Amino acid sequence: MNEGRAAEIVAAVGLTKRFGDTVALDDVSFAVEGPGLCAVLGPNGAGKTTLLDILLGLAEPTRGTFRLFGDAPRPYPRRRVGVVMQKEAQIERVTAREYAELFSAIYGVRGGEARILARARLEHRARTAVTRLSGGEAARLFIATAVVHDPALVFLDEPTAHLDPENKRLVGEMLREIAEERTLLMTTHDLREADALADRLLFLVGGRVRASGTKAELARAVPEAERRGLPVEDAFFHFCAIEIHEGQATRRGAAT
Numbered sequence: 001m002n003e004g005r006a007a008e009i010v011a012a013v014g015l016t017k018r019f020g021d022t023v024a025l026d027d028v029s030f031a032v033e034g035p036g037l038c039a040v041l042g043p044n045g046a047g048k049t050t051l052l053d054i055l056l057g058l059a060e061p062t063r064g065t066f067r068l069f070g071d072a073p074r075p076y077p078r079r080r081v082g083v084v085m086q087k088e089a090q091i092e093r094v095t096a097r098e099y100a101e102l103f104s105a106i107y108g109v110r111g112g113e114a115r116i117l118a119r120a121r122l123e124h125r126a127r128t129a130v131t132r133l134s135g136g137e138a139a140r141l142f143i144a145t146a147v148v149h150d151p152a153l154v155f156l157d158e159p160t161a162h163l164d165p166e167n168k169r170l171v172g173e174m175l176r177e178i179a180e181e182r183t184l185l186m187t188t189h190d191l192r193e194a195d196a197l198a199d200r201l202l203f204l205v206g207g208r209v210r211a212s213g214t215k216a217e218l219a220r221a222v223p224e225a226e227r228r229g230l231p232v233e234d235a236f237f238h239f240c241a242i243e244i245h246e247g248q249a250t251r252r253g254a255a256t
């Protein structure tokens with residue numbers, strides 16, 4: 001990543017979201033500079049999806065505001081933003097090529113389907129129904145589709161959840177390549193994956209930001225005596241006093 005080009009891409013200012021008595025986000029403020037990959041890390045129920053929904057313009061915060069590319073998102077800058085949701089549309093009998101054609105047409109990108117299939121390395125699976133692709137193949141198709149219109153910012157909600165290690169690695173390589181030129185904001189509860197992929201980190205627990213910054217900054221803040229695992233694992237434990245296993249929060253040493 002070229003530090004000289006860093007600019008504010010996403011900024012949240014006091015975002016709060018309530019669902020009845022549940023406070024999903026509690027006065028969340030942070031800024032993400034780009035390009036690069038920012039991992040939003042937190043256990044189940046931390047508020048990650050709620051945060052993405054607000055930043056995507058799909059939900060209104062109860063309180064607070066946010067900026068995209070340094071400006072208020074009105075009108076929402078759809079053409080500059082891409083998205084991979086946790087549950088992407090799985091339309092029966094639509095092939096990988098048809099799926100790529102459909103979204104290329106929606107985004108008005110001529111010849112986009114060939115770019116999508118090439119980026120996803122799925123040319124040989126073009127005639128296979130999306131519902132019959134493996135988890136890794138489907139993840140690559142959704143990610144390649146999300147960037148067909150060349151957005152500067154891409155939101156991804158747990159794009160590698162439920163993938164085996166080899167497919168996580170393949171998808172991770174794809175995300176790193178995409179993050180060379182763009183800003184990716186990706187939710188995950190996989191600390192190892194964040195350690196391997198992220199330039200920046202946002203730790204979210206119980207709807208509150210526990211820390212945010214570059215991976216190097218947060219890793220440096222961990223005292224020598226607390227350094228036992230990967231830098232991101234140590235930093236998460238240091239700032240949040242919990243670890244995440246299978247999405248669940250546990251105290252260090254409590255999991256098998």
Ligand SMILES: Nc1ncnc2c1ncn2[C@@H]1O[C@H](COP(=O)(O)OP(=O)(O)OP(=O)(O)O)[C@@H](O)[C@H]1O
Nearest residue numbers: 019022023024042043044045046047048049050051
């Ligand atoms: N539409 C809703 N109505 C009521 N409560 C909600 C709603 N959406 C989210 N919540 C609650 O808000 C909190 C944050 O949920 P959210 O889905 O944002 O967490 P998350 O970090 O994305 O979790 P996961 O890792 O399991 O996807 C949870 O307590 C959840 O039950």
